[in-house]
Amino acid sequence: MISPDIHRFTCSNGLRVLLAPDSGLGLVAVSVHYDVGFRSEPEGRTGFAHLFEHLMFQGSESLEKLAHFRHVQGSGGSFNGSTHPDYTDYFEVLPSAALERALFLEADRMRAPRITEENLRNQVDVVKEEIRLNVLNRPYGGFPWITLPPVLYQTFPNAHNGYGDFSELESATVEDCASFFDTYYAPSNAVLTIAGEFDVDTAIALVEKHFGDVPARPRPVRPDFGEPAPESQRTGNVVDAHAPLPALAVGYRLPDPVNDLDGYLASHVLGAVLTEGDASRLQQRMVHTEPLVVEVNARCGLMGAPLDSRDPDTFVLTAIHTDEVASEKVLAVVDEELERLAETGPDETELARVSARWAAALHGNHDRLVSRALDYGATELLHGSAELVAELPERIGAVTANQVAEAAAAKRTTARAVQTVTPGGQQ
Numbered sequence: 001m002i003s004p005d006i007h008r009f010t011c012s013n014g015l016r017v018l019l020a021p022d023s024g025l026g027l028v029a030v031s032v033h034y035d036v037g038f039r040s041e042p043e044g045r046t047g048f049a050h051l052f053e054h055l056m057f058q059g060s061e062s063l064e065k066l067a068h069f070r071h072v073q074g075s076g077g078s079f080n081g082s083t084h085p086d087y088t089d090y091f092e093v094l095p096s097a098a099l100e101r102a103l104f105l106e107a108d109r110m111r112a113p114r115i116t117e118e119n120l121r122n123q124v125d126v127v128k129e130e131i132r133l134n135v136l137n138r139p140y141g142g143f144p145w146i147t148l149p150p151v152l153y154q155t156f157p158n159a160h161n162g163y164g165d166f167s168e169l170e171s172a173t174v175e176d177c178a179s180f181f182d183t184y185y186a187p188s189n190a191v192l193t194i195a196g197e198f199d200v201d202t203a204i205a206l207v208e209k210h211f212g213d214v215p216a217r218p219r220p221v222r223p224d225f226g227e228p229a230p231e232s233q234r235t236g237n238v239v240d241a242h243a244p245l246p247a248l249a250v251g252y253r254l255p256d257p258v259n260d261l262d263g264y265l266a267s268h269v270l271g272a273v274l275t276e277g278d279a280s281r282l283q284q285r286m287v288h289t290e291p292l293v294v295e296v297n298a299r300c301g302l303m304g305a306p307l308d309s310r311d312p313d314t315f316v317l318t319a320i321h322t323d324e325v326a327s328e329k330v331l332a333v334v335d336e337e338l339e340r341l342a343e344t345g346p347d348e349t350e351l352a353r354v355s356a357r358w359a360a361a362l363h364g365n366h367d368r369l370v371s372r373a374l375d376y377g378a379t380e381l382l383h384g385s386a387e388l389v390a391e392l393p394e395r396i397g398a399v400t401a402n403q404v405a406e407a408a409a410a411k412r413t414t415a416r417a418v419q420t421v422t423p424g425g426q427q
Contacts, residue, residue: 004376006386007200011208013216014188018376018386019203020195022369029373030092030194032104032110033381036184037084037224037309038162047127047164048172050083052180056090056124057081057116060105068105075101078370078390085302085309087164087381090266093370096197100206103194107210110187115177124169131163143421144318145302146248151236152251152417157225158312186217193377193386196369226312229253234417243423245294247320248327250334251417252410254300256311258383265396266403267315268306270411271298272354273346273404274317274337279353281337286319292330293321307392310382315411327420345401359393 007019042046059065072079077094092102135141146161153159192211194203230253255263274282275298284310286292298317300306319330346354365371376386 002393004095004387004390008377009204011187011212013212013214014186014219015211016191016380017204018191018193018373018380019198019200020059020193020376020386021198021200021203022195025197025199026096027093027369028096028099028102028194028198029091029093029369030099030106031085031089031193031195031370031373031377032106033089033191033193033377034185035086035189035220035222035381036180037086038087038160039085039157040101040184040222041162042155042182043160044168045172045176046160046168047131047162048169048176048180049088050163051123051169051172052125052177053081053083053088053090054127054145055115055119055177056109056113058116058119058123060109061112061114063105063114066117068109071101071105077102083162084378087378089374089377091370091374093196093373099194099198100210104209104394106192107214110185110190110211111214113181115174115181117174120172120174120177124172127169128166129165131166135163137242139244140240140247140320140421141212141237141242141343143238143240143247144316144419145304146250147236147238147421148249148251148314148316148417148419149302151234151419152230152253152314153227153312155225155227157223158227170173174292182217183220186219187211187214188216188219189230191377191381193373193380195373195376204341211310222261225310229418230415232414236417236419237422238419239422241424242304242422244418245322246327246423247318247421248330249417249419249421250317251419252315252415254311254313254315257300257307257313258310261383261408262395262399262403264300264313266399266407267410268300269346269351269354269396269399270341270404270407271300271315271317271348273341274298276354276357281341282334285337286333289327290333292325293319297321307382308378327418331418335413338408339413342405345405347401351399351401351404355393355397355399358396362393 075094075098081090094388150159257264282296296319301308302314375389380386
């Protein structure tokens, strides 16, 4: 992957800016990543970071409610936002001629979102309905990103439900929102990314015009969310009235994705060797040969994407199996395959297959301008280098069999969490 042509500068209020020009597209993507996510929300306010993301679309200093929607869609563009463990992002993709409009919209809500009692109550109801749709009334709705962390982790930032408890969402106040905004939505706590077809000098002038007078506030000190790894196996069970089959999730702690990136990537390769594609080890054994499960997956990251959070992060293996197969049998097979990989590592064919698949996926993902902008912004925020995005295919290709063997050996039965799902109210 070709290294991106990235220009950087910092506004006087501390806003970090990335410019990634790419001619011939006719489109521009604008994203803002704030260094605040699920792990930053205060105890007793589960789901607050996600709720606040919703509030940021409810009008701002110069715009009434729904105006953001109309301005983007009226320009032929699209927009959205999302909340993650360690950051919240907002973005627009529009024709290049509408770049200034996108910058004005993001700067206006960075300056002063319209936080009112009416907007807050409305968005609490919207978030509650989203939880009903995506978690409470869907098979395996919170599995495993909500249900596994309280088994593997013991501190509130790492273990709590980032979607939120209804009673805690309902108890949120306008004062809570104002405090959260003042603390975390400072320009110095954000990265603005512009990618696509634009002139660099023009973009710099437009950024200064719209963001330069956003009042500076101190950048919050990010706490250390680290906690000791488990010393014995931790277990838990949830009953899912909508699940047709039993399931289990196994969680292991990962190496620090920022300070031990190579160790982290070795676990990513391990997950792919185990479950990515029909030729992978657990797909072959547990789906096609024995069979034991109807679905199995192993990956880095609770939210489904690797390198999407800081330390601590989680290696997750999930499996859905039939009633006739005990979860203990599934675990035993997983442990056997991990032990084999710990002893001999993967062969060169497996490594080459994983490297080729991941490089192709990265290239395909970056054909989409919005994905490129979001990845640059998140990687700059979390790792301090947006260029890392282009380095990943080579770094994945450099992972050795010995490194994967070490990653497999680190997945000890005594240092993990096992969370099972009982379907349909069965006990």
